[in-house]
Amino acid sequence: MANKLKDNYTIAIVMLLLIQLVMLYYLKYANQSLPLTEFSLSFIGNIFNLLVALVLTLGIIFLPGAQLQKRVINYFVAASYLLLILSFIAANIKLPLEDLYILKQPGNKIFVAFLFTLYQLVLFSFISFLWFTVFTKAKTSLFKSVIYGVQMLILFFIITFLYLEASSYSSDNWSLSKNSKNVGVVFGAAVWSGNKPSPSLSSRVDKAIDLYNKGYAGNILLTGSNAPGELSEAEVAFIYAKEMGMDTTRISLELETTSSSEQIQFIKNKLAPDEKIKDIIIISDSYHLPRVLEISRFYNINIKVASSKLQLDFKDKLYNKIRESLALVVFWCFAL
Structure with a gap:
């Protein structure tokens, strides 16, 4: 009976994650006023979203039943849905932040990007929680999962920065x-x-x-x-x-x-x-x-x-590459 309940719960969470992935793809294309018929897996950002969903799904499947911390998992799923919906709402309403500029970007766009980044942080923290539990067979604290999630977010930014460094385009x-x-x-x-x-x-x-x-x-x-x-x-x-x-x-x-x-x-x-x-x-x-x-x-x-x-001098070049790296991370993940 317990195994059946566990199986039903696992299926439900996996379905919620897959639905969320479809929602994310829809929101990305809606952000750019494009229909989903334009969807392509040749875009790096779409591949990344799919990989994140796949890693989460496998983590749920392989999580030992005896250590299935439903309350924490429910928190992660609920938080990710909430942030995704809030991000979409914020992207489609007029916020009183247009005159505020950060990194030469309007405040409303920065705020929306911040919400989407929090969403990605929740997903990374969720991944950390699941796979740390799978490999250690021990309970994982929510705080530790968030710390690992922050580290994953920083690593993703560093990889993006190195990608830009390697592919900065010079033409003749x-x-x-x-x-x-x-x-x-x-x-x-x-x-x-x-x-x-x-x-x-x-x-x-x-x-x-x-x-x-x-x-x-x-x-x-x-x-x-x-x-x-x-x-x-x-x-x-x-x-x-x-x-x-x-x-x-x-x-x-x-x-x-x-x-x-x-x-x-x-x-x-x-x-x-x-x-x-x-x-x-x-x-x-x-x-x-x-x-x-x-x-x-x-x-x-x-x-x-x-x-x-x-x-550009070194300082300006570094500033622009950091700004472009942040912008590319946000565009890959959320098409903003």
Whole structure:
């Protein structure tokens, strides 16, 4: 009788974990306004979500019946569902945090990412609890499980940082083909006071002009909206390109997007279906392009990339890579 109850409980928890995985996939694609028909296991983040669910499921299955701590397991499952639902709600309501910026990101996005990160921490802690119990045959404290979960989260970040370090993209014209039907898409970057382009923005525009002058792009699209009281990133980039002697009849502007994922969404909806366009070349800084490529894979679009010639000192380079690592972890796990 006890074994039957244990089996029923195990099946119920496994089903809840699988349902949660499907929910997570749905929320990820909903976050980017994509249908689940776009789902692909070629995306690293989707593989990661599946592996986490698989490790949890196996942990539940192999957990000894005599040591099945139902109360703690129920806490983990309930907490993970609660945080997942709260994260989705927070991502779809207007929070009073838009004017607060952390790491150059709006406060509402940071808050949503924080909730999703707590969700991932709960899953890592759950994994620690299950497998420590399986291997030691002893009761595992909730506190110790959370500590191990934090360590797993840190390890995941370090692995992501090393991945970016190994794949930071540097391009030269040999990787592109000359064609007047190619479109170079400049991703927006910071605008300084007085509507001056930051070094990052100006270097991206410089690269776009270089590609145009050498025949690798026949038209240039400048993207990026604005902060209150400033011209948009696209408009500032346009003024700079005009000052640099670029033929402005070959430039178009996109003034609404506020993030890399929104810009790639614009590319998918507006540029990718255009049969008159041959290659879409995204132009950004080398530390940024690995994440751009990952987002593009999530959207199932084929792009090419070209890196700017932006030069950073060690401190700025480290800061940007840490920020990109955090952003990539969040996008892999939750498509934010």
